[in-house]
Amino acid sequence: MPTSLLKESNVDVLIIGAGPAGVMACNALAKAGINVKIVDQRPEKVAAGQADGVQPRTMEVLQSYGLAERFLKEANQLHMVAFYNPSQEGGIELADRITDVTSATRYPFEATLHQGAIESLFLDSMKSMGIEVSRPFTPASIQVSENEEELKDTSGFPVRVVLRSLAPSEGQADTEIVNAKFVIGADGAHSWVRKAFNITMEGEQSDYIWGVVDFTPDTDFPDIRNRCAIHSDNGSCMIIPREGDKVRLYIQLGDNSAVDATSGRVDKTKIGPHQLLEVARKSLFPYTIKTPETFEWWTIYIIGQRVASQYSIRDRIFIAGDACHTHSPKAGQGMNASMNDTHNLAWKLALVVRGLADMSLLQTYEFERRKYAQDLIAFDRQFAKLFSGKPRTELNQDGVSHEEFLKAFQTFGGFTSGVGIHYAESPITNSTHQAFAKDLIIGKRLPPQALIRAADARPVEIQDYLPSDCRFKILIFAGNTSSTEQQTKIEKLADSMSSILTLYVHSGNISDIFDIISISSATKKDVRYNSLPALFRSHWSKVLLDDIDVQGKQGGDAYKNFGVDSSGVVVIVRPDGYVGTVAPFDSVKDIKAYFSSFMKVQA
């Protein structure tokens, strides 16, 4: 049989671009059992350089996909930030060393690992599910049906994408047509998908020009393994230690000699890593740094701060990652924002594709993530300005003082760590009963908390009970389950919950979409884990206790830390780990209302 030179296929989701946003989406969808295809125009994955900073919240997300362990093994951790300022004697001196991450998080540090290694976490996970990136492929055209009925019907494939192979093998099709239910354009700052639909980028370009070099340093600088913000009279410089013995230097360029006057773009032929290091040397004086034999990677950029005017086309095509937002890399936000875009989108697409949720759920992606990107740009403007500004000295009283910089650095902690992200009120973020769990902020991620397992007193982390498996986690804060009176209330609740949750699942399999975890306030000495109704203990490991562990070192105060009412509260955590809603035992009807606002009642 001759091989056809035109291949055509149907997929649930086509992802264009296998950078951090693309592989996050692909892995999440594949784990959810969605038929997904991912293509990229690069013949190989990124080998070095590019984005490398990972925030605490992103590490929590990696953990929810089972990828944090390997990430932490490979990455470098940043615990402390050192600030260097001009000294009286000329050159710089250590002004302060402070904690890098001050927000409450499971991973209280930033971490660095080159983009290729991070992509590999996902690529290897995808491979274990039989999925690889088709590359090098570039999209040639994209069309979406204009028929409203077709657009509403999730069984059809209303998006048609023509892909062209950049290196077709002998006898293989060089053109491929993919009919998709949904398309994700995760194709970077110069996104083809975005341009195909004339989506504009809103915002502007700054005047700040920076250079970046990656290498293994030989230096007498004592903070070379700490994150450093260096303000000198000879320019600013930032040090980001990386995996192994490598470091990255961000170097402010004082003049515009590397910018092409006509295009306004940087011209990489006018400057190189040696010149960048030479500029850094002036900032670092009196410390010295040797010229390395090789530079692992380098670049120059002008900070641009822009957000896409829209994130989706007819709820069928979505853009994500750098395709939606560009900003300065120094606060280490880029890759994090990108991965969290598709972490937010994937579960929504999965539920819609599986016929469990209404198409309207998809609108919450742009609603939640575009707002976040706008906040990011606003933050970045302030941060970049402070960072690129001249330091305050005797001669320059208008400069940025150390106190100003420090204050800004700490104020933005919740933002830069990623744990402060707060999605606004929407069908999936309903804060009607917030008062019953006042410190489990609806719209924010469920914070880490140690609990102990009722059956075996083993300390566990609540976030480990929230894997990104596209299921809603239903936390039953059951109160004191050793009390007979409370037991009666819990049994009544179990009956109501059973009848509600059954509405949204196929053939009665509640556990397909809902994972129930019980959290009792009984003590480890008294508790009988098997006194709970069967619905609330699908396995012995699903009953947890708000008590300290037998060593007295972990756990305790969960109800208090979460502000949870001890008479009994149900907390719904979205599949992405964000608190969706809360209801006291006697308002269980509002749980039905919550799910009915975006889930489909099954026959």
Next chain:
Amino acid sequence: MPTSLLKESNVDVLIIGAGPAGVMACNALAKAGINVKIVDQRPEKVAAGQADGVQPRTMEVLQSYGLAERFLKEANQLHMVAFYNPSQEGGIELADRITDVTSATRYPFEATLHQGAIESLFLDSMKSMGIEVSRPFTPASIQVSENEEELKDTSGFPVRVVLRSLAPSEGQADTEIVNAKFVIGADGAHSWVRKAFNITMEGEQSDYIWGVVDFTPDTDFPDIRNRCAIHSDNGSCMIIPREGDKVRLYIQLGDNSAVDATSGRVDKTKIGPHQLLEVARKSLFPYTIKTPETFEWWTIYIIGQRVASQYSIRDRIFIAGDACHTHSPKAGQGMNASMNDTHNLAWKLALVVRGLADMSLLQTYEFERRKYAQDLIAFDRQFAKLFSGKPRTELNQDGVSHEEFLKAFQTFGGFTSGVGIHYAESPITNSTHQAFAKDLIIGKRLPPQALIRAADARPVEIQDYLPSDCRFKILIFAGNTSSTEQQTKIEKLADSMSSILTLYVHSGNISDIFDIISISSATKKDVRYNSLPALFRSHWSKVLLDDIDVQGKQGGDAYKNFGVDSSGVVVIVRPDGYVGTVAPFDSVKDIKAYFSSFMKVQA
């Protein structure tokens, strides 16, 4: 070329038996670059059952070989012990729940995983170094030279072992002659090696008969996932929850019907797992337990408590593990004692084979491990007696009271956790200057302690700086390295240490045998990690601080906890993680004396 039917080879170390003691030895020696061969008579590794309890200290040892992470992923953890006693109403009732492990350790719990899975940790590690178990092979004869000169010369191969294949392939040799420098007989309770040299087992057999069943239970017993000691008027029973949902029951048999009157051995044809479960049911009343579809494993045994009269033949052949000691399995000691035997032996053999240490070093193996086995037996006698005794009740005032049992349980905590092991004074355990680090007990393992890295403020665990790589770890407690005065002392020390350590290594490569870690008492705000002499910071990660981490959660008080004098102390940790000796800065000559007592000065 025709295949010879008689194969002959030379190896540094031949290990007979690939149970826990054998694979521990093999992996450790292979990691040290020793030419090692391991044989076993079983055609396959153990699939289920057998020993399964792992102590906290053994987990620390696994971690030192890089194997704890996988172990912890696969094993079940026991944090709490529940005690059940006869109730007034007949049957049993919960009397108490207490902490399982009360000793200070990095892994404050016991863990269970079947022996085959534990062996696999080592087998896979060995495989990554190209070593597999030759099986099924049985030894046919063993001979050791009687020439004193030959026995002293570590370049020769004075032990000749004839091995016979139990399943030779077509055309393969069925007999193999191995000439070895050293042989380890890790061939179990019925050790062929032990018998070949007429080594006797000293001790006796008790009257206690116990049955063991492994299965996945369906029960209403609320402590099925805790370790349980159940004393009922219908006999004693112990529950050990295992990996997955499995449990092991240890069941006391009230009569001798399963014992063959003539041989005194148990006869497994007279009883089976169903009968054992039936006995357990009587102890567990009023709780019920269903008969499972299958039993994973079961056995019956009579407790015997014996220790081999000697552990070695002419410092050339050593026996280890069950070949040296037998005792009751209920305190979960067996596999731990076995693995720790060869953990103790391997580094000594490695240093002798490499020509770095004197043959006399090998005598410390029997000295240290036989004493331990005797202590183990003494403990086991008391424990087994208490456990097998009748409970004290109204009718039986002579029985064992809950308080007595509890007290014994807690008294033996240091022993059962394994962290209390204290090797007596010997050339490798020299306590002359104990006073300068009074809580780093010479002869005990270095306890866990969080420190922070000077260069990047990352919290680390000191035990992670003590991998089992056959190197001595030299901890330089350098005092306040920010003080100029102290710096002068440190530089002087570095000069002396350099001239001492160079004596024991080939061609000046100190790091081949010694790994130097500096621990400064400067603060993370002030420290300059690169102010230390080069010898004391072979890499930036080797300088540690006694300070709390930036989150205020880990570290601090190391000097205090260890009782270390802040004016400066050198601590030598043996390659197996036990403190070898201690010296203040001005007694550095005693470090030379320590090493000279068992190491060879190289030309």
